[in-house]
Amino acid sequence: MSYNFFIHPEIEKAETLPGSFYQNDQIFNDLKDKVFLKTWQFAGDVNEIKLQNQVKPLALLDHYLNEPMILTRDSSDQLHCVSNVCTHRGNIIVNDGGVSKNLTCKYHGRKFGLDGSFKFMPEFSEAEGFPRPCDHLHKFPLIEWGPLLFVGLDKEFDFQAIINKMKERVGFLPIDEFVLDPVRSKDYLVNAHWALYCDNYLEGFHIPYVHSDLNQALDYGSYTTEIYEHCNLQIGYxxxxxxxxxxxxxxxxxxxxxxxxxYWVFPNMMFNFYPWGLSINIVKPLSKNRTKVSFISYVWDESKIEESAGALLDKVEREDEFVVENVHKGLQSGFYSTGRFSPKREKGVHHFHQLLAHFMNK
Ligand code: FES
Ligand SMILES: [Fe+2]
Structure with missing residues (x-):
């Protein structure tokens, strides 16, 4: 389906995406191909795949993307991400993780290397013009940043440029020493469209109205937003x-x-750097009315985590969920069309809406 969304590039003149954007099933489904499959996604912690010849099935944005993938580490310590779909008749190759020198499909025995290259197929000696280049498993680009792993669904999207942008400010932190903290990591379920959760994240405008405790910790007057190509940064002073x-x-x-x-990275990832480490938020669409947000904590300096920090993060999250769910309900009104942006306080939301319009119109 082709779309013609328009977000004026000048925020002073722009209107928000229409309420129907968040209501429509077709748009929700098209966001998958036009947005999510054109970007990069967080693929977990590198320590989950640290053994040689280790193989691990990967489900990115489970219940939405349904793109079966496998992470592997070969015998020369090279990491790979390849399709988990056999090039013979489409069987899923790996169901459980483990250690193996090859990837062997259990349906008819086709064999691939850990880098996805076709190795062997029984009973195919008479097949002509075989194997074809597409009989290798599809390979996805991978980027490691400290312990964080990212998978590219579209090579055109320059994810390294985004990491380099973040490094300008946080490159002085020893990200290789950041350690995943499962106890501080948590999933939240929100009854709202995923893009509404991002809209809310992208402005600090609501802080004095919605988060009284956080407002006391931050200097609202000097809170700033910087816009880059596919990401933006809000600085809390x-x-x-x-x-x-x-x-x-x-x-x-x-x-x-x-x-x-x-830091917010289009379309659904947030990297919140604190003096103690990093809290990643991955916004995962489940349906147009339901979203899972995974909070993944990486601790670097335990001594800088104030006793109350975790509790505050949880309180702020629940306050955000309350307003986001309320907006989701409000947008079902037949009398709301579009809103306007505060040129001073809603640059991040304007940026997101421009990107969504641009990707959807392609
Ligand atoms: S589907 Fe994999 S070998 Fe037939
Ligand atoms: Fe908030």
Missing amino acids: SDDAVETFDFPEGHPDFGKYVAAYY
């Missing part, structure tokens, strides 16, 4: 005793009191 980053000399924010960097 602190004006009191809240833990802030110790910047090295020459850092772009040297001398300032920064409590958090909130």
Whole structure:
């Protein structure tokens, strides 16, 4: 289906996406091909695939993308991400993780290397023009950033440029020393469209109205948003005793009191850097009315986690869910069409809507 969404590039003149964007089943389904399959996704922690010849099935955005993949580490320590769909008749090759030198399909015995290359097929000696290039398993590009693994669904999308952008501000943190903390990681279920969850994340405008405790920790007046190509950054400055980053000399924010960097990566990933480490949020569509948000915590400096920080994160999350679910209900009204943006406070939402319109119209 072709679309013709228009978000004026000048925020002063722009209107938001229409309420129907979040209501329509066809749009929800088309977002999968036109947006999600054109981007990169978080594929987990590199330590989950650290043995040589280890093989691990991967379901990115389960219940939505349904793109079967396998992560492997070969005998020369190279990581690969390949399709989990056999090129013979489409069987799923690997159901459980384990250690193996090859990938062997259990249906008719086709064999592939851990890099996805076709190796052997029984009873095919008379087949002509076989194997074809497409009889190898499809390979997906992979990027490692410290312990974080990312898989590219579309090679055209330059994900390394996004990481490089984030490194300008957080590159001084020793990301290789960040450790996954399963106890502080958690999934939240939200009864709202996934893009509404992102809209809300992308502005600090609501902080004084919705998050009274967080508002006390941040200096709302100097809260800023910077826009980059496929990502943006909100900087939370602190004006009191809240833990802030110790910047090295020459850092772009040297001398300032920064409590958090909130990076959002199109369309559904958030990287919240704090002086103690990183909280990743992955926004996972389940249906047009339901979203799972996975909070994945990486701790670097345990001593900087204030006792109350975890509790505050949880409280802020529930306050956000309440407003996001309310907006989802409000948008079902027959009397709402579009809104306008605050040029001062809603640059991030404007950026997101422009990207959504651009990808959907392609
Ligand atoms: S489907 Fe895999 S060998 Fe036939
Ligand atoms: Fe919020």
